[in-house]
Amino acid sequence: MKSTRPTLDEAIRSFTGGAAVREARVKFEISPLVENGNAVPVTVEVDSPMTAADHVRRIALFNEKNPQADVAVFHLGPRSGRARVATRIRLAASQTVVALAETSDGAFWSAQAKVIVTLAACIEDISQQ
Amino acid sequence: MIRALVNVPKTARRGEIIEVRAMIQHVMETGYREGPNGVTIPRNIINRFVCKYAGEEIFSAELFPAISANPYMAFSTVATGSGTLTFEWTDDQGETQSTSAEIAVT
Amino acid sequence: MLRLALLGALVVAAVGAVADIAPKDRRSGFEFISPQTQAMQSDETSNPGMLWVADGERLWGESRGSAGKSCASCHDDAVDSMRGVAARYPAFDEETKRPIDLMSRIDQCRAKRQGAPSLTQQSDELLALTAYVAYQSRNMPIAPPDDPRLQPFRDNGRDWFNRRLGQLQLSCASCHDERWGARLGGSVIPQGHPTGYPLYRLEWQSVGSLQRRLRGCLVGVRAQPFDFGAPEFVDIELFLMERARGLPMETPAVRP
Numbered sequence: 100m101k102s103t104r105p106t107l108d109e110a111i112r113s114f115t116g117g118a119a120v121r122e123a124r125v126k127f128e129i130s131p132l133v134e135n136g137n138a139v140p141v142t143v144e145v146d147s148p149m150t151a152a153d154h155v156r157r158i159a160l161f162n163e164k165n166p167q168a169d170v171a172v173f174h175l176g177p178r179s180g181r182a183r184v185a186t187r188i189r190l191a192a193s194q195t196v197v198a199l200a201e202t203s204d205g206a207f208w209s210a211q212a213k214v215i216v217t218l219a220a221c222i223e224d225i226s227q228q
Numbered sequence: 229m230i231r232a233l234v235n236v237p238k239t240a241r242r243g244e245i246i247e248v249r250a251m252i253q254h255v256m257e258t259g260y261r262e263g264p265n266g267v268t269i270p271r272n273i274i275n276r277f278v279c280k281y282a283g284e285e286i287f288s289a290e291l292f293p294a295i296s297a298n299p300y301m302a303f304s305t306v307a308t309g310s311g312t313l314t315f316e317w318t319d320d321q322g323e324t325q326s327t328s329a330e331i332a333v334t
Numbered sequence: 335m336l337r338l339a340l341l342g343a344l345v346v347a348a349v350g351a352v353a354d355i356a357p358k359d360r361r362s363g364f365e366f367i368s369p370q371t372q373a374m375q376s377d378e379t380s381n382p383g384m385l386w387v388a389d390g391e392r393l394w395g396e397s398r399g400s401a402g403k404s405c406a407s408c409h410d411d412a413v414d415s416m417r418g419v420a421a422r423y424p425a426f427d428e429e430t431k432r433p434i435d436l437m438s439r440i441d442q443c444r445a446k447r448q449g450a451p452s453l454t455q456q457s458d459e460l461l462a463l464t465a466y467v468a469y470q471s472r473n474m475p476i477a478p479p480d481d482p483r484l485q486p487f488r489d490n491g492r493d494w495f496n497r498r499l500g501q502l503q504l505s506c507a508s509c510h511d512e513r514w515g516a517r518l519g520g521s522v523i524p525q526g527h528p529t530g531y532p533l534y535r536l537e538w539q540s541v542g543s544l545q546r547r548l549r550g551c552l553v554g555v556r557a558q559p560f561d562f563g564a565p566e567f568v569d570i571e572l573f574l575m576e577r578a579r580g581l582p583m584e585t586p587a588v589r590p
Contacts, residue, residue, distance in 0.1 A: 134368050134521065135536035135590040138296040138382075162294060166260045170294040178286045178306055180245035185302040189258070189294045217520030231389050235379040253385040255539070297539035298382040 107197060110161040110168035111209070114199055120207040127198040127210035136190040136216040143198040145182035145208065149175075155182035157201045164194035190216050234315050236329040240307035248279065248287075250315050251300040252325065258293035274299060276318040282311035307333045355511065355525055357580050363524035363589060366515075371536070375588035383465060383534035383586025386458070386541040390466025393459060399450030405463070408447065412470055418477075420468035421583050424572045426481050432565065433487045433572045437464045437532075437543060455543045455562045465532045465541060468585035475582055476529065478575045491573025494566055500557030506570075521590065527578035528571060530587020541586065544571055 105113065111120065128142040145155045154177050160170035173184045182200070190196070193215045200208045231253035240246050252274065259271025277289040277299075286305045299317075310333045316326040364372060378384050394405045394412055409415040420436055427434035427442075434442065437455055440463050444450040453460040478484075495506045509518065510526035517523065531544040538546075545567045552559035560566045 130368065130370050132368070134371065137536045137539050138374070140370050140374065142302075160294075165294050166258075167293060169292040171292060172290040173301075173303070174288045174290075175303075176286070178281070178284070178308070179304055180306040181304045183304055185300075186289075187296040187300050189296050231385055233379065233384055233388055249379050251380065251382065251385065253389070298385060300380055300382070302380070 104166060105168050107161060107163045107168065107195060111197060111199060114159050114161070114172075115201075115207045118205070118207055120199065120209050122209050122211070124208045125198050125200050125210035127196075127212050129196060129212045129214060131212070131214060133190065133214055133216045135218070136192070138187045139190050139214070139216075140185065140187050141196075141198075142183065142185040143200070143210075144184075145200040145202075147182045147200075147202065149177055149179055149182055151177045152203070154179070154203050155200050156203055157199075158182070158184055159199045159201075160188065161197045161199070162188075162190065162194060163196070165189065165191045170196075190214060192216055230325045230327055232315070232317070232325065232327050234313075234327055234329050236313050236331050237307075238330075239332045239334065242307060242309070242333050244307045245304050246307050246331075247302060247304050248313065249300070249302045250277070250279070251298060252317050253298050254317070254319070256293065256295060256297045256299060260293065272320055274317045274319050277301060278316045278318075279303070279305075280314045280316075281305060282309065307331065309333050354577050355514075360527065360578065360581055361525055362527055362529045362581050362584065364529070364584060364587065366522045366524040367588075367590060371588055371590060375530075375584065375586075381534070381586060381588060383532070383541050383588060386462045386465040386532065386534075387469045387586055389458070389462035390464070390469075393463050394466060397448075398444060399448035401447065401449045403448050405443075412467060416467045416470040418471055418474055420471040420585065421474045421477050422479050424484075424568055424575065425479055426483050431483075433484055433568050435544075435568050435571050436468065437461075437545075438563065438568070440464055440467065455545050458541075461532050461541050461543065464543075465586050468532065468583065471583040472585055473582050475580050476575055476578050478572070478579060484572060487569045488572045488576055490566075491569035491571070494570050495573055495577075499552065500555035502555040504555045506551070526574070527581055528574050529578060529581050530584035530589070532585065533587035533589055536588070536590045544574075 124146040126144045133139050143158050147155045155175050158173045161168050162170055170188050175182055196212050198210050233251050235249040237246050254274050257269055257272040261269045263269045273293055275291050279287040287303045312328050312330055314328045316324055318324045375381055397404045423436040424433040441453055441460055445452045498505045509523050514523050514525045528544045532541050534541050545562055549559040
């Protein structure tokens with residue numbers, strides 16, 4: 100499935116506007132081995148006091164090999180109390196997934212994970228449903 | 229007819245950080261799948277989710293086709309006072325679905 | 335004549351029992367899935383199957399059909415009236431003199447007593463109602479009825495379980511009796527117990543029935559799958575529930 104989707108780096112740059120990204124402060128929980136790519140649980144937590152003066156503004160997820168790089172952008176703020184978000188995502192194939200955080204001082208932080216996606220042994224024929 | 233499950237603690241202490249969960253039934257059709265006869269099934273997803281607490285937005289999300297069907301999200305907020313949390317999902321056609329839950333804060 | 339028939343039944347049962355997985359070795363498919371998928375099932379606030387259960391709860395109280403009745407009109411609160419029911423289905427149906435599965439039983443009730451149109455096994459409404467009813471048996475042990483009238487149908491189900499089918503000439507037993515715990519592709523082969531139906535399958539991205547899963551398996555061995563509602567499916571389910579006796583119900587289960 101070849102397409103002209105942005106690379107992971109390009110996707111990250113579109114989010115950060117080219118600003119420097121530090122691989123720190125972001126804890127990215129995603130299983131390294133996934134038995135079905137349709138619903139992969141992920142949790143992103145960012146080390147932050149979440150005060151009005153110092154908090155996480157956005158958390159974004161990007162992928163390397165799906166038809167589209169974007170996964171989600173979450174908007175947080177001081178009322179969040181904790182910078183922690185969980186969801187379930189789709190991964191089309193084994194690939195790298197990136198979690199990015201933007202803090203209120205305009206800085207960017209990230210964590211990466213490499214995920215192996217196995218498929219069900221007998222994939223159901225869509226016409227047989 | 230909304231088919232959603234939200235989970236908010238019934239009570240909390242003022243200042244306590246509580247976890248909120250929201251899940252809605254939706255196929256989240258990616259727009260990249262082929263149906264029988266090779267015809268692409270058109271994209272149809274929920275692309276935005278907003279949670280408000282006593283009328284003020286406390287969390288929102290921009291969602292893309294890579295979010296799983298029947299989208300689930302868990303996030304946190306500070307229990308500031310008794311009131312209503314509202315949950316609103318918007319799809320590609322601009323249609324919204326919403327539900328709410330009450331919290332008592334002491 | 336009756337004594338001979340009883341002896342025959344005992345012989346068949348004895349022969350069958352040799353092939354069945356011993357009760358102490360019976361393990362639910364839950365034990366063969368990843369910890370993440372297990373967590374998805376165990377946590378009812380994030381189990382996607384609960385969306386159908388919640389929908390079923392709503393439908394339980396809604397009037398349907400020409401009789402203007404809801405399920406609740408006759409069955410009151412499902413939490414009481416439906417407790418344990420799914421754990422002892424399929425059951426013998428007096429009308430058809432055959433076993434009937436839970437989904438069909440609910441649909442039969444809708445059509446006959448509510449005057450509502452019949453629904454297919456793929457319909458979200460019927461899946462939701464069935465999931466809600468079966469949810470009332472969650473964590474209860476599977477306890478098939480000891481009704482002797484069911485035995486010939488159970489035996490037929492057992493025969494199908496052991497029969498090699500399709501271009502790949504595999505029987506259910508080939509994988510689920512002889513090779514459970516081994517791998518097929520990247521997946522671990524479970525024992526094939528229907529403990530959590532209707533269940534949310536990640537592959538389907540939706541809740542589906544046991545019959546849907548069995549059709550998937552038949553296509554997998556390149557056999558012509560039975561149609562939804564085929565009596566073979568009910569007989570197979572009847573046998574599978576006996577084979578799973580004692581395992582706790584898990585509806586709505588989550589599986590890859």
